[in-house]
Amino acid sequence: MDSTAYIALSRIDVLKRGLEITANNLANENTDGFKTSRQMFSQYLVHQKGPGHINGETDQVYAQDKATFRDFIQGPLRSTGNATDVAINGEGYFAVRTTQGVRLTRNGQFTRRLDGTITDGSGNPVLDRNGRNLVLRQENEDFTIAKDGTISTNDGALGMLGVVTVRNPQTLVAEGQYLLKPTTPTQPVAMPELHQAMLEGSNVNAVSETTHLVEIQRDYDLTFQLIQTESTRNQNAIDKITAEPTT
Incomplete structure (x- = not known):
C-alpha cells in the first residue's frame, strides 16, 4: 500500500470517529442536561526520503484524532x-x-x-x-x-x-x-x-448536527473513492509490468 492510501486511511479513521460523536449527539437531543461533544483533530508531518524535496526528503501530512471535548453552553x-x-x-x-x-x-x-x-x-x-x-x-x-x-x-x-x-x-x-x-x-x-x-434541556442543535453528519458522510465517500482509485491504478501498473515480455 502506497503513502496516498495510508494518508486517506488516516482521514477515514478521523471521519469514523466524527461520525460516532455526531450520531451520539443526535441520539441525546432530548436528554436533559446533555452537552454536545466535539472532535478535535490535527495534522502531523512525516518526513520521508525521496526526490520531491531539495534535501532529498518529502513531507506527508496525516490526519490524527487528538481528543473529544464538550460544548458546555447553556441548554434551554x-x-x-x-x-x-x-x-x-x-x-x-x-x-x-x-x-x-x-x-x-x-x-x-x-x-x-x-x-x-x-x-x-x-x-x-x-x-x-x-x-x-x-x-x-x-x-x-x-x-x-x-x-x-x-x-x-x-x-x-x-x-x-x-x-x-x-x-x-x-x-x-x-x-x-x-x-x-x-x-x-x-x-x-x-x-x-x-x-x-x-x-x-440538551444543548444539541439537531439541524447543525444533521448537517455535520451529511458532510462527514460525503467526505467519507470521497476519501474511500480515492482509496479505490489508487488501488485500481496500482493494480493496473502491476498488471502492465507483469504482462511485459522478459528478454
Whole structure:
C-alpha cells in the first residue's frame, strides 16, 4: 500500500470517529442536561526520503484524532411543574453519590424515595451542600427550593442543595448519558442560580448536527473513492509490468 492510501486511511479513521460523536449527539437531543461533544483533530508531518524535496526528503501530512471535548453552553430551560425538578442557570453541577463514587450532572430530574431520599433518574442519592445525602422527611411534603439552593418548608429551612464546579470542565469524563466523573477537586459555587420545577434541556442543535453528519458522510465517500482509485491504478501498473515480455 502506497503513502496516498495510508494518508486517506488516516482521514477515514478521523471521519469514523466524527461520525460516532455526531450520531451520539443526535441520539441525546432530548436528554436533559446533555452537552454536545466535539472532535478535535490535527495534522502531523512525516518526513520521508525521496526526490520531491531539495534535501532529498518529502513531507506527508496525516490526519490524527487528538481528543473529544464538550460544548458546555447553556441548554434551554423549560417548566415541568414537578417540585423535585431543578435546573441550574449558569455555572455549576449537581453532585450525586454512585457506587463508583461522587459524580456530577446537569440533569436535575430528581425523585423522592419512600424514605425521603432525593435521587436522580438512576436512583443515585443527590448530595447537599455538605456532601451528605439529601433527605426530605415524609412530613415535608410541600417544600420550596430557592435560587441559592436553600430547601424550605413551613417550618423553615431544611438544608441546601449542593452545587459544585471544577476549574476546567474539559477534565470531566463522561459516564453514560448525563453523569460526569470529576478528575480534579470540586468546589462549591458561591452564588448558584437554581430554578425549581424546571429542567435544563440538551444543548444539541439537531439541524447543525444533521448537517455535520451529511458532510462527514460525503467526505467519507470521497476519501474511500480515492482509496479505490489508487488501488485500481496500482493494480493496473502491476498488471502492465507483469504482462511485459522478459528478454
